[in-house]
Amino acid sequence: MGKPSDLVQGTLDLLILKTLLLEPLHGWAIAKRIQQLSGEVLQVQQGSLYPALHRLEQQGWIKAKWAESETGRQAKFYALTAAGRSQLEKETANWNRLSAAIDLVVGEA
Amino acid sequence: MRLFSQIQMAFLSLFRRRQASASLDDEIRYHLDRQIQENIAAGMSPNTARETAHRQFGNPALLRDQATSTWNGAWFDSLLRDTRYVARSLMRTPGFTIIAVFIIALGIGANVALFTLVHRVLLNPLPYPDPSQLVSIYEHDAAQSSEHGYAPIAAGSFAEWQKASQGVADMAMVSPFQGYSVSSEGGKLPEKIDAGMCSWNFFSLLGVNPALGRTFGPADDTPNAEASVILSGSFWKRRYAGDTSVVGKKIWLDAKPYTVIGVMPESFVYSGAFGGNTVQVWTPIAHEFPPSLMKVFDDHEAIAVARLHAGTTLHALVSRLQGVQKQIKAEHPGPGVHDSVIGRSLLDDAVQDYKTPLYALLAATGCVLLIASMNVASLLVARLASRRKELAIRVALGGGWVRIMRERILESLLLSAAGGAIGLLMAWAAIQWLVKTRDDMNRIESIHIGAVELGFVILAVLVTALFAGLISAFSSKLKDVLSGLQDSSRAMSGSRARAGLRRTLLVLEVSLTVVLLVGAGLLLKSFQRLRSTDLGVPADNVLTLHFGLPEARYKTGVERIAFFENVLSQVRALPGVQSAGLVSAAPGQGYGGDHLVSVVEHPPLPKGTGIDLQTRGADPGYFAAIHLPLIRGRIFTADERLDRANVVVLSKKAVEMCFPGEDPIGKHIKISVNGKVGEVIGVVGDTRWNINEPIMGQIYWPLLADDWINVALIVRAPANVSAFAMPIQKIIGGIDPDLPVSGIGTLRESIAKSTVDSQFDSLLVLAFAVIALVLAAAGLYGVLTYLVTQRTSELGLRIALGARREQLLRTVLLDGIRPALLGLFLGLIGSAAAVRLIRSMLYQTEPFDPFVFASVTAVLLAVATLACIIPAWRASRLDPMQALRTE
Numbered sequence: 001m002g003k004p005s006d007l008v009q010g011t012l013d014l015l016i017l018k019t020l021l022l023e024p025l026h027g028w029a030i031a032k033r034i035q036q037l038s039g040e041v042l043q044v045q046q047g048s049l050y051p052a053l054h055r056l057e058q059q060g061w062i063k064a065k066w067a068e069s070e071t072g073r074q075a076k077f078y079a080l081t082a083a084g085r086s087q088l089e090k091e092t093a094n095w096n097r098l099s100a101a102i103d104l105v106v107g108e109a
Numbered sequence: 110m111r112l113f114s115q116i117q118m119a120f121l122s123l124f125r126r127r128q129a130s131a132s133l134d135d136e137i138r139y140h141l142d143r144q145i146q147e148n149i150a151a152g153m154s155p156n157t158a159r160e161t162a163h164r165q166f167g168n169p170a171l172l173r174d175q176a177t178s179t180w181n182g183a184w185f186d187s188l189l190r191d192t193r194y195v196a197r198s199l200m201r202t203p204g205f206t207i208i209a210v211f212i213i214a215l216g217i218g219a220n221v222a223l224f225t226l227v228h229r230v231l232l233n234p235l236p237y238p239d240p241s242q243l244v245s246i247y248e249h250d251a252a253q254s255s256e257h258g259y260a261p262i263a264a265g266s267f268a269e270w271q272k273a274s275q276g277v278a279d280m281a282m283v284s285p286f287q288g289y290s291v292s293s294e295g296g297k298l299p300e301k302i303d304a305g306m307c308s309w310n311f312f313s314l315l316g317v318n319p320a321l322g323r324t325f326g327p328a329d330d331t332p333n334a335e336a337s338v339i340l341s342g343s344f345w346k347r348r349y350a351g352d353t354s355v356v357g358k359k360i361w362l363d364a365k366p367y368t369v370i371g372v373m374p375e376s377f378v379y380s381g382a383f384g385g386n387t388v389q390v391w392t393p394i395a396h397e398f399p400p401s402l403m404k405v406f407d408d409h410e411a412i413a414v415a416r417l418h419a420g421t422t423l424h425a426l427v428s429r430l431q432g433v434q435k436q437i438k439a440e441h442p443g444p445g446v447h448d449s450v451i452g453r454s455l456l457d458d459a460v461q462d463y464k465t466p467l468y469a470l471l472a473a474t475g476c477v478l479l480i481a482s483m484n485v486a487s488l489l490v491a492r493l494a495s496r497r498k499e500l501a502i503r504v505a506l507g508g509g510w511v512r513i514m515r516e517r518i519l520e521s522l523l524l525s526a527a528g529g530a531i532g533l534l535m536a537w538a539a540i541q542w543l544v545k546t547r548d549d550m551n552r553i554e555s556i557h558i559g560a561v562e563l564g565f566v567i568l569a570v571l572v573t574a575l576f577a578g579l580i581s582a583f584s585s586k587l588k589d590v591l592s593g594l595q596d597s598s599r600a601m602s603g604s605r606a607r608a609g610l611r612r613t614l615l616v617l618e619v620s621l622t623v624v625l626l627v628g629a630g631l632l633l634k635s636f637q638r639l640r641s642t643d644l645g646v647p648a649d650n651v652l653t654l655h656f657g658l659p660e661a662r663y664k665t666g667v668e669r670i671a672f673f674e675n676v677l678s679q680v681r682a683l684p685g686v687q688s689a690g691l692v693s694a695a696p697g698q699g700y701g702g703d704h705l706v707s708v709v710e711h712p713p714l715p716k717g718t719g720i721d722l723q724t725r726g727a728d729p730g731y732f733a734a735i736h737l738p739l740i741r742g743r744i745f746t747a748d749e750r751l752d753r754a755n756v757v758v759l760s761k762k763a764v765e766m767c768f769p770g771e772d773p774i775g776k777h778i779k780i781s782v783n784g785k786v787g788e789v790i791g792v793v794g795d796t797r798w799n800i801n802e803p804i805m806g807q808i809y810w811p812l813l814a815d816d817w818i819n820v821a822l823i824v825r826a827p828a829n830v831s832a833f834a835m836p837i838q839k840i841i842g843g844i845d846p847d848l849p850v851s852g853i854g855t856l857r858e859s860i861a862k863s864t865v866d867s868q869f870d871s872l873l874v875l876a877f878a879v880i881a882l883v884l885a886a887a888g889l890y891g892v893l894t895y896l897v898t899q900r901t902s903e904l905g906l907r908i909a910l911g912a913r914r915e916q917l918l919r920t921v922l923l924d925g926i927r928p929a930l931l932g933l934f935l936g937l938i939g940s941a942a943a944v945r946l947i948r949s950m951l952y953q954t955e956p957f958d959p960f961v962f963a964s965v966t967a968v969l970l971a972v973a974t975l976a977c978i979i980p981a982w983r984a985s986r987l988d989p990m991q992a993l994r995t996e
Contacts, residue, residue, distance in 0.1 A: 027136060028143040046144070047167035050137065051175035058179055066132075071143070076136045 012052050014095055017080065017088040020062060024079035026069060027053060053078060061087045126186075133176055137169055188519075191512070195519045205492060206524065209485050213528025215880055216481030217569045218535030219474040221558075224565050225540055227467050229556045231460050236376060236555070238316035239416075244423045245381060245458040246270070246280070246413040246430065249451035259382060259451060259458075261409040264394070264402060266437055270413060270450075273433045277421040281311040282394055284411040285385035290659055292361035292847040297348060301657070301851035302389040304362075305379065306397045306411075312339075314416050315379070321345075322356040322371030329370070330393040332400050337393060338367040342375030344389035363659035364847065367392070380459045380551035381412055406437055407445030407782070414455065427452045444705045444719050444781055459551045466870050469947050473628065473877045476621045477884075482573045483614045484884050489521060489581035490611055491895055514582045521578035522570075529570035533558075547869065549862075580610070611892045615885070616932040622885045623936020623969060624943050625878035630961035631944060632871035635954040639864050644696050645796030645804075646735045648856040652830040653695050654837060655852035657819035662847075666751055666815035672844065673728065673813065673820070679840045680824060681730075686833060687825045690731030691812050693724075695821040696796035698852075698859050701725060706808065708767050709777035709786060719781045720766050723798060723805045726812035726820070727758075732793060734823050742774045742791030750813035757787035762795045763806030778808060800863050801952065821852070831855060870950060882972055885932075889976040893925040897984045904984050905992020918985040925977030933969050937962065 019025065019033045030053075031046045056062045061084035069075035080088070141162050148158035163169075199206045234240040247259040248266065264282065271280045285305040293299040309330035312319070320342060329337045338360065340349070349355045359366045373391070380386040394411065395403055402408060417426060430450040438448040453461070493500075500513060537558060544556055663669045673691055680689045694701025705719030729745040731737075740761060749756050757778055764773050773789045780786075787810060795804050812820065824833055834853050841850055861868075897904070904917060944956035 026139070028140045031140075045167045046140065046165050047137075047169060047172040048175075050133070050140075050172055051179055054133075054176040055179035069139075071146075073139065073142075074135075075139050076132070 011095075012048070013056060014088070014091045016049070016052060016056060016078075017061065017084055017091065020078055020080045020084070021088065024065070024077040026075040026077050028075075030078070056084070060084075129180070130177070133173060137166075137173065141166060141169075188515075191516055191519055192523070195516055195523055199520065199523060202492075205488065209488055209524045210527045210531065212481045212484055212884065213525050213573055214531035214535060216474075216478035217525075217529050217532030217566065217573065218539070219532075219877065219880075220471075220478050220569055221532060221536035221562060221566055222539040222543075223467070223471045223474045225536065225556060225558055225562045226543070227471050228561060228565075230463060230550070230552045231467060233552075233555060235456055235459070236378075240456065241454070242417045242419075243315070243455040244415050244417060244426070244452050245455050246415055246427070246450060246452040248409060248434070248447035249449040250447045251449045259453075260447060261383060262411055262413055263406045263409050263446075264398060264411055265404045265406040266434060266447075267411065267413055268403070269433050269437060270430050273429060274415065274426060276418070277429065278415045278417045278426050279310065279314050280413055280415045281308045281314040282411045282413055283307040283311055283379065283381075283385070284394060284398075285379065285381060285388055286383055287392075287397070288657075289362040289390065290364075290657060290847075290849045291348075292364060294361065299847050299849040300348075301655070301849040302344065303384075303387040304390050304392060305385060305388040306392050306394040308394050311391075311414065312373075314414065316416075317373065317377050319371035320374040321353060322369070324371055325391075325393050330395045332396060332403075334393070334396050336362075336365060336367040336396060337370045338362065339371045339373060339391040340369060341373050341389050341391070342377065345372045346375065361847075362390070362392075363657075364661040365659070378552075378554060381414075381455075382458050382461060383412060386551055386554070406441045407443050409445075409447075415452075423452050423454065463550065465947065465949050466866070469628070469950065470870065470873055470877075472943075472946075473625055473874050476625055477877050477881055478569065478573065480618050480621050480881050480884050482576045483618050484888050485521065485524065485573070486577040486580040487611045487614050487888055487891060489517070489577055491891060493517070493581055494895070517582035518574065518578035521581065522574040525570045525574035525577070528573070529566050532569075533563075533566050536562075547865075549865065580614070611888075611895070612928045615888050615892055615928045616935065618881075618885045618888050619929050619932025619969070619973070620934075620936035620939055622878070622881040623933055623965060624939045625874065625881045626965040626968065627937075627940035627961060628943065628947060629871065629875040629878035630965055631947065631951060631954055631956065631958060632867070632874050634958060634961055635950070635952045636864065636867045636871040638953045639800060639867050640860075642797070642800050644800065644856070644860065645794055646696055646737050646856075648697070648860055650825055650828065650830045651735065651856040652824045652826070652833055652837075653698065653852065653854060653856060653859070654822045654824075654834065654841075654850050655819070656822070656841060656848055656850050658848070660818065662845075663818075669818070670750060670813045675844055676822065676841060677728065677730065680822065680837055683833065683836055683840075685826055687827060688730065688734035689825070690734035690823045691726075691728040691820045692731045692735070692823060693726040693812065693817055693820055694798070695823060695856065695859075696735070696798065697800055697856060697863065698798075698821065700798055703805070704808075705781040706767070706778050707781060709779050720806070722759075722763050722766070722808045725807055725809045726814070726817040727809045728812045731812070731823060732758075734825050736825070737796065738794045740792040740794065742789070744791050744793070745811045747813075749811050751815065754811040754814035755785075755787050756790045756811065758791040758793055758809040759789055760793055760795045760807040760809075762804050763808055764792050766806045800860055801867075867950075867952065882969075886972050886976040889925055889929060889973055890980065892928075893921070893977050893980040894983075896924060897921060897980045900984075901987065901992050904987050905989045908987060909989040909993065914985040918981050921981040921984045922974075922977050925981065926973060929969070929973035929977075933966060933973075936969075937966070940965075 015034050016030060019030050019037070025033065027049055028046075031049055053062070053064075057064055057078070061081060062078045063081050064076050064078050066074050067077050069077075144162035144165060145155075145158045148161050149155060153161060166172075235243065237243060245259075246262070248262045249258055249260060261284075262282075267280070267282045274280050283305055284307070287304045287306050288301060289304050290301050291299060307325075309325035309327050312324040318324075319339065322339075324339060325337065328334055340355070345351060345355065355369050356371065357369065359368055361367070378386050379388065398410070402410065415426060417423065427450055434450045435448060438446050503513065504510065540556060540558065544553055547553055658669050658672060663672060677689055677691060680686060701723060703721055703723045706722050707714050707719055727745070729747055729749075732739060732744050742758075744758055745756060759767065759773060759778075767773065767778065768776065773792060776789050777786050778789060787808075793809070796807065797804055810816070822837070824830065824837065826833060838850050838853075841848060904921075907917065908914070940962070941957070948956050
């Protein structure tokens with residue numbers, strides 16, 4: 001049984017960075033957003049988001065801030081940094097190349 | 110920016126770990142709560158909503174750990190945990206820990222102390238601006254042997270050099286071995302001080318500024334200027350209590366008034382090969398030297414210091430001056446005029462004498478550290494061996510191999526760090542002691558532990574830790590460790606290999622120890638030779654005191670003779686004094702001047718040559734007082750004085766030099782430089798002027814004449830001769846209260862002073878060698894004990910099967926002695942190479958002294974046998990039943 005979080009290594013990072021491109025979000029909202037945007041196809045195991053978020057934060061691609069959420073409770077909001085923005089571009093380009101390559105192979109068959 | 114935020118993150122996760130954890134918990138809790146709310150909104154019951162949320166989220170504890178492990182400081186956390194674990198396990202075996210730390214502390218402490226010495230004395234630049242441009246220039250006589258390659262220069266030559274060096278270098282002249290008597294003033298006692306006379310530009314050339322007042326100007330440095338003096342910082346503090354009003358005042362040197370124009374900072378020291386670090390006052394040389402002395406080429410009283418202009422090299426300067434000096438020699442072919450010039454950097458000039466000994470000592474401490482870390486490595490290997498089961502279980506349960514390796518390194522790092530800290534303390538104490546005891550050494554004042562030395566400690570700790578740690582880490586391979594689980598205690602292969610490694614270490618240890626022992630043996634023998642060298646006269650129960658009569662007060666020879674005789678008669682009248690005499694320089698207390706002489710009755714020698722004899726003045730009572738044996742003829746009579754002082758007494762060596770195979774009595778000796786002639790009336794025994802130097806021929810003239818100003822008073826008493834120092838000083842003070850008495854001490858003490866170098870070097874190397882020997886013996890004992898324990902059952906079996914105990918004893922003993930023998934062999938080969946390096950430190954001792962090599966071999970074999978005999982004996986006494994039961 002394939003776990004829903006079995007995404008290609010690094011893909012989760014790409015998804016998170018892309019999600020944060022529009023606005024700062026907290027963890028739960030990120031999970032929701034990914035789920036929605038992917039038309040419920042990408043079922044991220046919600047908890048696995050957190051190691052990824054912390055890794056990205058350690059690498060300086062996103063930064064976190066505690067702020068009041070829409071329900072009025074304090075939540076940790078993640079925002080893209082300048083370094084994160086360029087990383088996103090790089091990873092997007094990578095992804096495009098990879099998916100185009102896979103398309104080619106799959107289309108050929 | 111990104112780097113900055115990464116560092117910030119690392120910092121936060123390192124030091125605000127607790128806060129970060131709490132924050133992560135909050136974050137997860139928030140997520141779960143939102144999910145539960147959403148689930149409830151979707152119509153689930155609260156319980157189902159909670160369960161579903163948790164299912165959707167996954168295992169919070171695991172994810173939490175995964176999240177924290179992404180934090181940059183995570184490795185630090187586990188390192189801390191390992192460190193705590195290793196520290197705990199070291200605490201559990203305090204005996205092992207204390208021994209290991211102590212061994213490392215010894216090794217590192219000795220190295221740090223020696224490194225500090227080498228760094229501060231030999232390598233640190235001199236405390237002047239642009240010190241690399243400063244050089245010392247000497248004269249050199251190509252014809253004479255190179256024994257004293259660097260000879261002081263004549264003031265006349267200097268003037269020529271200075272002219273010739275214009276445009277390529279600035280040159281100053283300094284005569285750092287002068288002295289004055291300071292008169293008593295304002296309740297301060299009279300004293301004799303070391304002084305330096307220098308050309309006016311000496312200070313500006315070095316680039317130092319006075320702390321108070323000014324330095325000399327060209328006008329001060331002329332014969333007719335008003336006498337001026339610059340005080341050294343320490344003299345100013347000591348005698349004038351740091352009184353700033355002393356500048357402009359007059360002080361009395363040799364009974365003449367001098368105006369103090371400046372005070373140098375206390376940090377200013379000039380040290381050269383001919384002294385200078387004890388100079389208390391500086392005076393301008395052209396004012397102090399008689400005008401005639403400033404012009405001559407054959408009286409060598411100074412040293413030239415030059416600052417090279419940019420683009421000039423020492424070599425270029427020397428070869429330029431070489432031409433000048435050749436010209437001088439051609440124009441003045443006199444015997445005392447040197448024909449050549451030689452130079453070296455000012456730093457080399459100061460420290461040349463210490464280079465070989467200090468590097469030899471550093472090499473010795475390096476060996477000690479190497480032995481120490483090998484010993485610790487060996488201890489760690491043994492310790493690891495006793496923990497094989499534990500390690501095997503950890504590896505079997507999935508403990509990371511790298512982690513276990515890291516623990517080994519951490520273990521030795523902890524030991525080394527503790528050892529390094531203690532070693533640093535030991536080094537500090539050693540340096541304090543050294544600075545106190547070796548104040549005769551140049552640049553000793555600059556020795557202290559600074560940043561570079563601390564860096565060296567850290568480096569030494571790391572190297573020791575890695576060396577010992579890696580050896581112990583690689584001593585056990587993964588599969589060996591795992592085999593520990595299947596092992597019954599009978600399987601030996603792994604432990605055999607480990608013992609092999611320890612044996613190799615042991616061979617190295619023993620060979621290094623042998624090198625150290627040989628070095629120490631040679632130095633000790635050399636020191637013994639030096640100590641037992643005969644001064645020429647019995648050195649016990651002789652007190653010497655020095656004083657000089659200032660020409661300003663004692664203008665004529667008659668006045669001086671009256672003073673000398675007054676002192677002598679009062680001293681001889683002291684109850685308990687056996688005999689007393691006056692001499693210009695006592696045996697073992699310095700060179701005291703020399704002259705080139707010729708024999709009047711012999712055909713004249715070629716121009717520019719002569720026989721070099723040390724010149725002494727002695728009163729008629731001196732020879733009896735010092736117990737110098739009269740070999741032929743007679744000594745001076747009391748009325749051979751002043752105009753009638755035209756008789757001389759020669760030493761035995763001088764007779765061999767001047768009158769080979771002849772009877773010297775009645776013949777005449779002529780001093781080349783001033784034409785003074787004396788009739789030889791007697792021959793006495795030889796004395797040494799320095800215990801380290803070969804005997805020179807000596808000629809004695811009557812002291813009761815015009816020429817003698819500085820004298821040594823010799824007093825012999827049956828016992829406790831030092832007690833007469835006080836009454837004699839009172840006698841001299843009673844005759845002239847302004848006259849300082851200096852250099853009070855026994856002849857024995859002055860010999861000890863001139864052997865202090867040799868004593869210092871030999872005792873230190875001996876100490877290191879003994880440490881090495883003890884470490885090697887401990888290593889030998891440890892390895893053999895370990896082997897015997899490992900082989901207990903085998904040995905028990907052999908005994909049970911009827912092996913003879915003597916045979917077992919021999920087998921085990923040989924097992925331990927073999928690495929010692931191999932180490933001894935390698936060590937002797939190593940020594941043969943190493944002793945060449947210390948040849949220059951040896952006195953009348955051959956580097957390949959068979960006695961020393963033989964004794965070292967014997968000592969090493971004895972110690973090795975002793976270290977092995979206990980475990981071997983124990984092995985041969987095994988009770989077979991018990992041995993077999995230990996399974």
